[in-house]
Amino acid sequence: MNVPFTQSILVISLIKVVVLLFLVLTSVAYLVWFERKVAAHLQGRWGPYRVGPHGLLQPLADGAKFLLKEDTTPAGADRLLYFTAPAITLTLAISAIAMIPFGPTTVHIFGVATPLVIANINVGLLAIFAMTSIGVYGVALAGWSSNSKYSLLGGLRSSAQMISYELSLTLSVVGILLLAGTFNLSELILRQDGFTWGYLPQWNLLNPILPQILGFFCYFIAAIAETNRAPFDLAEAESEIVAGYHTEYSSFKFAMFFMGEYASMITVACLASILFLGGWLSPFPPTPGMDWTRYIPSAVLAASGVALIIDGLRHRSFARVVLPLLGLLLGALSFLCSQPGVIDYVQGPFWFLAKVLFVLFVYVWVRWTLPRFRYDQLMRFGWKFLFPVALLNVVLTSLALVMHR
Amino acid sequence: MTPQLVVFLILAAIAVAGAVSVILQREPIHSAISLITVMIALAGLFLLLESEFIAAVQIIVYAGAIMVLFVFVIMLLNAGAEERTNMSRMARYVGVPLAIFLLIELAYQIGAATSSMTAQPVADGATRGLSMLLFQDFVFPFELTSILILIAILGALVLAQRSEGAPPQRAKQ
Numbered sequence: 001m002n003v004p005f006t007q008s009i010l011v012i013s014l015i016k017v018v019v020l021l022f023l024v025l026t027s028v029a030y031l032v033w034f035e036r037k038v039a040a041h042l043q044g045r046w047g048p049y050r051v052g053p054h055g056l057l058q059p060l061a062d063g064a065k066f067l068l069k070e071d072t073t074p075a076g077a078d079r080l081l082y083f084t085a086p087a088i089t090l091t092l093a094i095s096a097i098a099m100i101p102f103g104p105t106t107v108h109i110f111g112v113a114t115p116l117v118i119a120n121i122n123v124g125l126l127a128i129f130a131m132t133s134i135g136v137y138g139v140a141l142a143g144w145s146s147n148s149k150y151s152l153l154g155g156l157r158s159s160a161q162m163i164s165y166e167l168s169l170t171l172s173v174v175g176i177l178l179l180a181g182t183f184n185l186s187e188l189i190l191r192q193d194g195f196t197w198g199y200l201p202q203w204n205l206l207n208p209i210l211p212q213i214l215g216f217f218c219y220f221i222a223a224i225a226e227t228n229r230a231p232f233d234l235a236e237a238e239s240e241i242v243a244g245y246h247t248e249y250s251s252f253k254f255a256m257f258f259m260g261e262y263a264s265m266i267t268v269a270c271l272a273s274i275l276f277l278g279g280w281l282s283p284f285p286p287t288p289g290m291d292w293t294r295y296i297p298s299a300v301l302a303a304s305g306v307a308l309i310i311d312g313l314r315h316r317s318f319a320r321v322v323l324p325l326l327g328l329l330l331g332a333l334s335f336l337c338s339q340p341g342v343i344d345y346v347q348g349p350f351w352f353l354a355k356v357l358f359v360l361f362v363y364v365w366v367r368w369t370l371p372r373f374r375y376d377q378l379m380r381f382g383w384k385f386l387f388p389v390a391l392l393n394v395v396l397t398s399l400a401l402v403m404h405r
Numbered sequence: 406m407t408p409q410l411v412v413f414l415i416l417a418a419i420a421v422a423g424a425v426s427v428i429l430q431r432e433p434i435h436s437a438i439s440l441i442t443v444m445i446a447l448a449g450l451f452l453l454l455e456s457e458f459i460a461a462v463q464i465i466v467y468a469g470a471i472m473v474l475f476v477f478v479i480m481l482l483n484a485g486a487e488e489r490t491n492m493s494r495m496a497r498y499v500g501v502p503l504a505i506f507l508l509i510e511l512a513y514q515i516g517a518a519t520s521s522m523t524a525q526p527v528a529d530g531a532t533r534g535l536s537m538l539l540f541q542d543f544v545f546p547f548e549l550t551s552i553l554i555l556i557a558i559l560g561a562l563v564l565a566q567r568s569e570g571a572p573p574q575r576a577k578q
Contacts, residue, residue: 010558058568126461130448133469137441140476152480163470170465181533183458302426401573 017098024097025215028262029059030362038361039368053312053319063255071251074147081145086249086256089138091265096131099124100270101186102349103280117186123184125177128271129170132226135264136162139228139235139245142257144297146248154244157375158228158235164234165225165232171390172218175397176204176275179212180259199285201325203278210400214393216276220387224366227261227381230369234378266356267361273355280348297350298338303328413453420446431486434478437472458532577578 033048033055040047047057073082101117108195121127143155148385177183194202204212225232235245246257273279284293305327312323337346373381423442430436444467451460492500541549 078432081438120427122459123457123461126458127463130461130464130469133465133473134441134445136469136473137438137476140473140480141434141438144476144480150484156477158481159473159480161478163473166470 004308012114013118016114018387020097020118021094022265024094024131024263025259026260027266029063030259030345031262031266032062033058033211035364035367038352038364042365042368043369053315053323066252066255069251071253072248074248076147078145078147081141083253085138086253087138087144089135089140090256090263092135093260093267094136096128096267097263097270099128099185100267100274101189101279102352103345104186104189105345107128107345115186120184120186123183125173125188125271125275127165128267132264132267132385133162133166135260136351137346138257138260142249143245146245148248150243150247151245153241154235154237154247157237158245161225161228161232161234161382164379165222165386167391168218168382168386169222169226169396170217171387172222173275174394175210175212175215178206178397178401179207185274185279189281192278193281195285201278201281201283201285203276203281205276209404210397212276212393212397214389214396216272218390218393219236219276220270220362221386222390223272224363225378226393227264227268229261229265229363230367231372232378233372234375236283237372239372258301266362268358269359269363270352272359273352277336277355279355280352282347282351294343294347295338297346298334298343300350301330301334305334390399408481409453413450416446416449416453419443431489433487437475438477440475440531441472444472456535458535530571 036058037047037055048058051057051061073079098118099121101115101120103116106115119127122381139158140155143151143153143158146152156281176188180186182191192201192203192207196202196206196208200206202208205216226237234240234244236246238244241247246254249257272389282293284296287293308327308330309324311328314319422442423439423446426439427443430439437476445464448463448468451457451463476484
């Protein structure tokens with residue numbers, strides 16, 4: 001944090017915050033759409049398709065609905081806590097994203113070169129864990145302040161679950177910390193650069209000293225539990241305790257919990273991609289001669305543009321105009337991304353976002369595949385299986401490191 | 406006034422106000438939240454001393470783990486508002502003067518000590534320096550403390566088991 005306390009730093013950080021906030025809130029809205037679409041197709045349904053082509057304007061409709069619904073406060077509620085609980089959840093979920101680095105390059109704002117991260121601090125990983133660890137208060141206090149037994153049960157379950165799974169979550173990344181020797185997220189990514197035998201990327205998942213497969217396994221499960229998602233969504237288990245901690249919430253306060261859940265999903269997915277999947281690093285080694293792998297972002301954009309145009313021509317009226325236009329826009333972006341000046345800038349963010357999207361897809365996939373844990377199963381699994389496995393990973397990694405030296 | 410001093414004063418004011426609020430609140434859950442505020446303000450103070458590691462650990466361990474347990478227990482017992490009682494005669498005539506005396510003494514000692522003392526910034530983000538101290542220079546006291554905590558956990562387990570396993574009052578003919 002040795003930054004000079006000047007105005008320009010403040011202004012530039014503020015610009016970055018506003019841009020990132022806009023991007024995150026938009027992706028949260030479309031992550032909901034994504035989840036509903038994937039869920040629907042997994043179950044052989046169509047999902048949202050009425051509002052806009054392929055239901056693409058559904059998030060806007062949802063937002064309007066949340067804003068216009070009646071906002072109720074239950075009688076006997078602890079009003080101050082009842083109002084602050086959703087704010088705690090959303091604020092902490094979003095501010096954790098400030099520590100995530102999105103690419104290796106710098107951008108120029110008002111002539112000042114600045115990296116693609118808001119807060120590049122030495123203990124970035126710990127800071128994110130700090131944010132997620134106090135995020136539980138949003139849920140717990142919502143359960144307490146609602147003056148409802150279902151909410152209270154949800155809050156109780158959530159705080160017990162968070163304490164249990166936080167241990168495994170933190171322990172699962174210790175192996176990586178031992179290998180890399182730093183808490184800084186950008187440095188953690190740079191340590192994963194290189195290729196075993198010339199083609200296998202040296203991401204922590206495939207680390208040459210000891211592949212962190214056990215660590216990834218533990219991190220992935222503990223992260224689902226930390227974000228209170230199925231099969232670990234006992235805090236809101238609708239078949240047992242109505243809607244758990246947010247039973248009494250309505251209107252925009254409910255929307256804040258909803259957005260908080262999806263924002264923390266994005267955070268843990270970003271962290272999974274940074275810690276285990278090499279962050280912004282490309283999975284392909286540089287080829288001699290013309291480096292064709294650098295044109296993959298362009299190719300993907302062009303392919304999706306063509307797909308949109310073809311699909312748009314099968315629709316009627318509104319979508320017949322909008323979808324091909326979007327496709328053309330993607331085509332133009334694809335052309336822009338293949339230009340010499342721009343191509344270096346898009347590599348990092350492209351691979352980073354691709355990995356994050358993949359992790360998010362698996363999250364959604366898991367949610368709509370596995371049934372919910374029973375409470376005793378949850379506790380037994382967390383303490384008697386996940387925690388020892390994470391501990392085993394730490395021991396194995398330390399052993400491998402000592403043998404390697 | 407330097408910006409650091411302004412931030413320090415704000416954080417210190419939050420910490421002190423939170424600490425006072427811990428005592429004054431009647432709902433246990435409000436007291437717990439006040440204590441969490443104190444923890445977070447303290448983490449901010451550590452950050453001001455450029456020890457990022459301690460600041461992060463302060464939040465993760467105290468605000469994120471220990472206080473979650475406090476809140477969990479308060480919610481589990483569904484503890485309601487406490488009753489206010491007038492101070493007992495003992496507290497009024499012995500406790501209050503002693504407390505005031507302690508406060509004056511502490512203020513005097515801290516005031517005398519800090520005039521000659523300045524905080525030393527730790528090199529390279531404090532993580533490495535701290536682990537060197539903990540795991541090299543002071544490894545014996547560190548491990549001793551861990552064993553002490555382990556014994557405390559075992560003791561708590563034994564006490565909990567005793568009252569549950571064999572109920573003492575089973576007066577049956």
